[in-house]
Amino acid sequence: MSGQRAEISSGERTVTWIQAAETAEAYVEALIAQQVSCLFLNPGTDTFPIQEAVAKRQALGRPVPKVVLCPFEITALAGAHGYYAATGRPQAVLVHVDVGTQNLGSMLHNAQRGRAAVVISAGRAPYTIDREVRGARDSYIHWLQEQMDQHGIVRNYTKWDYELRRPDQVGEVIVRAFQIAASDPPGPVYLTLPREVLMASPGDVRIYRPERFPPARIGAGDPEALHEVARLLVQAERPVVLTGSSGRTRGGFEGLLRLAELLALPVAEWRDRVNFPADHPLYQGYAADALLRSADVVLILDHDVPYIPTRTSVAPEATVVQVDLDPVKERVPLWTFPVDLPVRADTARALDVIAGYAGELLTDADRRRVESRRVELATSYARLRDEWNRSALEQASARPIAPEWLGYCLEQLRRKAPELIFVVEAVTNGATIARQVQVAEFGTWFQSGGSGLGWGIGAAVGIKLAHPDRPVAAVVGDGSFLFGAPVATLWTALTSGAPVLVVICNNACYNATKQPLIAAYPEGYSVRLDRYVGIDLEPAPRYDILAASVGAYGERVEDPAEILPALERGLARVRDGQSAVLDVILAHP
Structure with a gap:
């Protein structure tokens, strides 16, 4: 029987034996020691020792993570990513060897x-053919699944x-x-995780306490640099803030709101998160081109x-400041955006410090200038919002349905259900949807932060697992829905008790490929013949019918009045515990 044996003496508070x-x-x-709530699992011939361990612990009344069975691996990682994005707590993924x-x-x-902080574990083909060693090779595939460098x-x-x-390493390695x-x-x-190691008998094992191995935090950044950022913003005539994911934490969301309101800063975003309330008079949407062309200070977050x-x-005379966990993008091979003042910092900490310095630096003349800018931006916001509403x-x-109208209807739904969380992977319709949906609360909008399609529906399941009492809506393109292994993912939603609303922006094509083709070859054969190779998804699958195969409600929406x-x-x-798939038929681009 396994179980806790003894605490290390008070002189060493690091481990439990x-x-x-x-x-x-x-x-x-x-x-469990790392406070993992969910183990997102796609099993194989190398993961069964862990599955048996979970069953044993359950039988003995010991705690285990919730095992979220995912019939396809992308569901598992998207789900764990979504859970982390919603909570800031890393989860675990377990998959089968190299495949x-x-x-x-x-x-x-x-x-x-x-x-996204995710701990991915994978089996490793057994090493040995020794009959005396538990877990040794006993299947044809064990020779095929060993690679020169699986980690590669x-x-x-x-x-x-x-x-x-x-x-005996397992506790040390996991922490x-x-x-x-x-x-x-x-x-x-x-x-x-080699199978022979998983099935070995380690005897006494150290389980390390996470409080003695906390993650390293960058913090607020260099105080002198932050003071200079505050000075530049206070003195700026035409500042602009560009943000992508400063709203990944509540501190980042609230810090930007405080700083922007203090100095009347216009905020334009790429909405990976709710970075700034979209119903705020300082909000300027996605399009920052005009602001950048005239800016004298650009703050990138x-x-x-x-x-x-x-x-x-960007205006040549503009001073560009970047505050970021990684302001020079060390893992992006070619990144040459001019930045005059890069500050490595956690925006959740840095923005409050900048606001504090700015409050001390403001003169009466600065305040008059700030108030004048506040009035101008409020007028600009009202004009933008009227334009977006009128367009919808x-x-x-x-008919077919316009994306602007779908976005408008999603906003009406949000107003009726303000607790609704949006997970958005609408691709070429993403900015249009975002202009209409005026999310204003922290943690109510999530995008992947990358470009790998198929994330949305799996991430929605992960976010629902993290917030079981809140409804979650995934707004995805039809291509994204297909990439997301919908049968596997909706089955996981069903069996894990994580129902989600899926809204498909169905334009029956890969518009993300079509748009650059037309832009590069406006007089090309594709345009002239209206024949686009490898782009149209016609005849479109009946996604509403697919939903029923995995216990979800399905509906095809063609009438704009019915959205x-x-x-x-x-x-x-969804509130009644059943996932729903709405196949919304949009205009074919």
Whole structure:
């Protein structure tokens, strides 16, 4: 029997000793010590020792993580990413050797670029054919699944990788994995687990306490640099803030709100999170081109691509400041955005410090200038909001349905259900949807932070697991829905008790490919013949019918007048414990 054996003496507060019959049991114990709530699992012939360990602990009344069975690996990693994004707590993923690792696919890219702390474990083909060793090779595939460098599959994308080599290492290795994953800037890590090691008998095992191995935090940054940022903003005539994911923490969200209100700063965003209330008079939406062309100070916060240099120009005399966990983007091979003052800092800490300095520096003349700018920006916001609303209402009866009208209806749903959390992967319709949906509360909008499609529906399941009392809506393109392994993911939603509302922006094509093709070849054969190779998804699958196969409610929406009623019906199903899929037929681009 495994169980807690003894505490280390008060002189060493680092570990708890347990006695484990098998290393796999200690692995589960170590996850519990790291406060892991969910183990997102896609199993194989190498993961069964851990599955047996979970069953044993359950039978003995000992705590275990919730095992979230995912019939496809991208569901597992997207779900763990979503859970981390919603809570800031790293979760665990377990997949099958090299093939399971490869099936993580572009979700690993999203975890890297989205700075998601996830501990990914994978089996490792058994080493030995010794009959006396438990876990030795006993299947045809064990020769095929051994690679020269299994870790090489993921090494471009992870912060750390390691193979568990000895049974008595397991506690040490797990605490190390979680510490590195969660340290700033956070990201995924990768651990392989040989079957012989998992099935070995380690005897006494150290389980390390996470409070003695906390993640390293960057903090507020250099005080002198932050004071200079405050001085530049106070003296600026035409400042602008560009933000991407400063709202990943409540401190970042509230810090930007405080600073922007203090100095009447216009805020434009790439909405990976709710960075700033979209109903605030200082909010300027996505388009910052005009602001950048005239700006004298540009403050960039947690933004990987603040603008597209081939499309947008920054005023030559502008002073550019970047406050970021990684202000020079060390893991992006070519990143040459001009920045006059890069500050490595956690915006959740830095923004309050900047606001404090700014409050001390403000003169009466500065305050008059700030108030004048506040009035101008409020007028600008009202004009923008009127323009966006008018654009939607003018297309309220358009058939096929206009994306602006879908976004408008989603906003009406949000107003009726302000607790609703949005997970958005609408691709070419993303900015249009975002202009209409006026999310204003921290933690109510999530995007992947990367470009690997298929993340949205899996992440929605993970976020629902993290917030079981709140409804979650995934707004995805039709291509994104297909990439997200919908049968596997909706089945996981069903069996894990995590119902979600899925709204498909169905334009029956890969518009993200079509748009650049037309831009590059406006007189080309594709345009002239209206024949686009490898782009159209016609005839479109019946996604509403697919939903029923995995216990979800499905509805096809073609009438623009039915969008809001359909959204309300779908949300009612989710509140009753059933996922809902709304296939909204948009205009074909």
